[in-house]
Amino acid sequence: MAKSTAENTFLRLKTVLDVLTEGVWSGDALNAGQVLAEATARVPFNEHEAELLSGGIPRGHKTLTSATAKLVKAGWLVKGRSGWTITEDGMRATVAYPDPVSFATALDAGTPVPADTPVPAAPAGFVRPVSAAAATLEVPAKEETAKKTTRKTPAKKAAAAVGKAAKVLEDAVEPVVKAVRKTKAPAKDTAADAAAEPFEGPDVETHPQPEAVAVAGDFNTILGAPENWAPQYDEAQMEFDFLDQLWKKSAELPAGFYTFKIALNRSWDENYGAYGAFDGPNHELHHNGGTVTIRYNHATRDITIN
Structure with missing residues (x-):
């Protein structure tokens, strides 16, 4: 029998605590997006929850996001800028209320976790499960990129140093970066050498960015x-x-x-x-x-x- 939105939401809230507990055991810090994505991957949306609201947000995702306030109010979850953190009471709640019904009842009623409930320890040989959310993503092959190697010329090393300094003293260094980029590289013996060792700008770790x-x-x-x-x-x-x-x-x-x-x-x-x-x-x-x-x-x- 299909579960209602309320039942699914409580099941996902419990999954949020389970995912964060696994993160504690493995030493991984998880942000809100990762936790919510994993919870919705483990407890998929039903047809009603999958309906898109204005803005293209699934109904079930919006419901879950709002419902996490219950975990905060219960003292089981702390939301910070660096990520979400489960409290000891939150970890103990996964032991005290192992099934969805008892979990939902305790969370709704504000029932404290029994004082004698132990904090769960990682099982022997625990390895954090492969993310159910990540398993649905296709990772582009990097074989060709891995094979490519680039010699660092003196000019490139200097530019890399400028790039690192720019992160600390951005305003002061930016004119220097522009000047360095305009500097011509020393003449090469052959055209092939010049093509093999082009002048490059600062080494900056990049990440795919949106258009706006x-x-x-x-x-x-x-x-x-x-x-x-x-x-x-x-x-x-x-x-x-x-x-x-x-x-x-x-x-x-x-x-x-x-x-x-x-x-x-x-x-x-x-x-x-x-x-x-x-x-x-x-x-x-x-x-x-x-x-x-x-x-x-x-x-x-x-x-x-x-």
């Missing part, structure tokens, strides 16, 4: 956009900094309390809220007035505000 990233929130009209919460407008777009691989948006805002989300490619199809959660709760900004800079790291889904 917007700060969509209740202050977009202050930035000059026609309306708030509209990621399609130019005024909401962030600028990508290749050197530190961050998207940035600086603006002058009056003192006040603001909320926003990070939206990709000028739409709500893919957006990230607090703690980097896909379609998660709004980011909050308590601002004293003046210039504020928001930075978004697409590799980790983290943001910083200053």
